[in-house]
Amino acid sequence: MAIAMLQQTVGGTLQLLSNSGTHCNVGNRSVRLLPKGFKLEVEFPKRAIYSSGKRKLNVIQASTSQTSVVGPLLAPSSSDTLDSHMKPNEVALILIRHGESLWNEKNLFTGCVDVPLTNKGVEEAIEAGHRISSIPVDMIYTSSLIRAQMTAMLAMTQHRRKKVPIILHNEDERARAWSKIYSEDTIEQSIPVITSWKLNERMYGELQGLNKQETADKFGHEKVHEWRRSYDIPPPNGESLEMCAQRAVAYFRDNIEPQLLSGKNILISAHGNSLRSIIMYLDKLTSQEVITLELSTGIPMLYIFKEGKFIRRGSPVAPTEAGVYAYTRRLAQYRQKLDDMLT
Ligand SMILES: O=C(O)[C@@H](CO)OP(=O)(O)O
Known part of the structure; x- marks a missing residue:
């Protein structure tokens, strides 16, 4: 079976690796992939579809130095409209802040410290999943922190479509190779989960691990409020919200938005400040x-993403809530298909 994988881009060089000699279409050129890899000099567009056999390799932002690596799992043949092959004219974007963590419970500054959920956090994640259980999800993005990953995974246990969320391991070639899936059908029933530190909570510098109340008692409530809620004043040796927004919004624009544009329904599980940053971008909020x-x-x-615009639709209260599904015909149809499939 032909499996080609975008390995890397260096300047204008696109390197594809293949597990067998096969033909691969790159733009409008048909090229032969060699067993041990193939190098191709190509002036590639910002977004392009590269296909190998029946599979599509969706290359995002290939002209920048950092390229999303997209394997077969990452590019299901269609977005999940159970399973229409038409590109939808609107898609869903769901944002979830992780459930309560052990340090939320203890009222400690957490930032980039990797702390798991409490029991209450687990319950919150399951409840969040229940609320979104009839909304299509084709891809999941989380931070590299366990509280966001636990939240996404627990939420997906409730989803009525019952696809399996699978974390992609792109740390290096072996991690990629060793986590490869060899069944098309199984890939179809999977949801790729992409993790990135760029969606992490803002780095709280020398406040990480300190108690919020004790810090306010020591430095004054005003100072601590400024560190926590100003836009451009960073805590000692940490990130301001503005700095967090720079990396989180850049990640969203470079990696997630192209997937929405290509018709994927997306869930993002992240953190208070990385999500505030992204919402600032989606809702065009000012720093004030x-x-x-x-x-x-x-x-x-x-959110519904339609014609290049993000339309905020609030928070689904329950999977059967009429209001949410009245938002768009497509969501209503998807829920109806799930009802039909499950009864
Ligand atoms: O401690 C943190 O990492 C964050 C989120 O819990 O705190 P804050 O409420 O100050 O943004």
């Missing part, structure tokens, strides 16, 4: 507006 935005743990927020 974003500092008053507070996100609760485990509450999913739904």
Whole structure:
């Protein structure tokens, strides 16, 4: 079976690796892949579909130095409209802040420290999953932190479509090779989960691990409020919200938005401040507006992406809530198909 994988781009060089000699279409050129890899000099467009046999390799932002590596699991043949092969004219984007973590419970500054969920956090994640269980999800993005990953995975246990979320391991070639799936059908029933530190909580510098109340008592409530909720004032040796927004929004624009454009329904499980940053971008909030935005743990927020615009649709309260599915005909149809499939 022909499996080609985008390995890397260096300047204008696109390197494809193949597990067998096979033909691969790159743009409008048909090329032969060699067993041990193939190098091709190509002026590639920003977004292009590269196909090998029946599979599509979706190359995102190939003209930048950092390229998303997309293997077969990452590019299911269609977005999940059970399973229509038409590119939809609108897709769902769901944002979830992770459930309560052990350090949320202890009221400690957490930032990039990798702390798991509490029992309450587990329950919140399951409840979030229940709320979104009839909304299509084709791809999941999470931070590299376990609390966001646990939240995404627990939420997906509730999804009525019953696809299996699978974390992609792109750390190196062996990690990729050793986690490869060899069944087309199994790939079809999977949801790729892409993790990136760029969606992490903002790095809280020398406040990480300190108690929020004790820090306020020591440095004054005003100072601590400034560190926590100003836009451009960083905590000692940490990131301001503005700095967090720079990397989180850049990641969203470079990696997630192209997938939405290509018709994928997406769930992002991340953190208070990385999500506030992304919401600032989606809702075009000013720096004054974003500092008053507070996100609760485990509450999913739904957006519809249509004609290049993000339309905020609030938070689904229940999978059967009429209001959510009245938002768009496509969501209503998807839920109906799930009902038909499951009864
Ligand atoms: O401690 C943290 O990492 C964050 C989120 O819990 O705190 P804050 O409420 O100050 O953004």
